[in-house]
């Protein structure tokens with residue numbers, strides 16, 4: 001007998017569809033059922049604070065006026081293991097388009113570089129992104145994508161969010177991915193974050209790989225990209241925390257595809273009434289996915305790329321006690337309601353001494369997290 005869902009082609013035989021799953025190295029959070037939808041984060045945060053709902057899960061958009069996809073689940077399960085479950089093999093998935101083309105992305109980086117290098121504006125960093133349109137040979141489920149993503153990630157990071165709560169075009173769509181970046185986490189009065197910014201590609205030769213990491217740790221350009229993120233997170237958390245501990249220098253961390261500069265941040269909440277969702281709203285969008293100054297960078301990104309939807313937003317959970325964890329929505333894709341169309345996203349921080357060709361290459365490597373996991377031919 002096949003294990004439930006392992007070889008089934010009939011969707012009805014698959015495990016129950018969850019509106020939200022977050023797999024992390026230290027455990028998994030799974031939401032079951034939906035008792036309320038919220039397309040405004042402030043309404044969800046109020047409902048949680050006033051005890052009207054017992055938990056909130058879902059995703060925040062990149063743009064402040066975009067709809068959120070947040071729900072109050074019927075139950076929120078915590079398990080100490082990362083996520084794994086029987087899943088169907090994925091069909092062939094191919095790239096059908098680049099949004100925009102690689103050439104246009106390079107042109108956009110060059111335009112931003114001219115602004116960053118000119119004297120008459122105060123922009124210091126802008127994160128530009130591009131997308132790839134993908135198509136599966138037959139419909140896939142968000143669950144099967146999530147299992148492929150968590151199995152391919154050395155730390156088993158993976159997420160799945162039903163975006164229906166955002167309404168309109170998001171109805172029936174799902175966000176899936178494997179983010180390495182913790183926006184903010186709250187447990188009791190303890191607040192932690194692990195921002196990443198500054199990147200270099202991994203190499204299959206261990207010597208070259210190590211040398212790349214060492215070069216990244218000493219790269220003035222990457223340290224500058226990183227410092228913008230730290231400054232913004234410090235400014236957001238300082239009013240909310242006591243004993244905020246931010247190491248002077250970042251350390252090098254890795255995913256299967258990339259080295260990143262990362263800084264482990266820790267603090268204690270002044271007011272235990274501030275929930276993990278409140279904290280996520282206070283720090284989002286960081287210059288890891290937006291830029292510096294925030295508003296000017298965001299306006300430029302929206303004018304250049306158009307609406308990013310949920311890419312470069314945040315996704316996570318928060319319970320009645322206010323505890324929770326929110327990740328930065330990167331290394332991700334949106335699955336269309338038909339189960340066939342997917343859009344994958346990748347971006348990178350641009351500062352005055354960035355190189356356009358390197359920036360394009362960085363996004364290509366970042367796409368690898370989703371494309372490798374889903375076996376997309378390139």
Ligand SMILES: C=C(O[C@@H]1C=C(C(=O)O)C=C[C@H]1O)C(=O)O
Pocket residue numbers: 127129181196197198199225260288289330331345346347348349350366
């Ligand atoms: C924007 C992305 O990643 C972010 C940008 C990084 C950078 O510019 O070096 C590094 C990690 C992430 O904070 C992405 O993966 O799409």
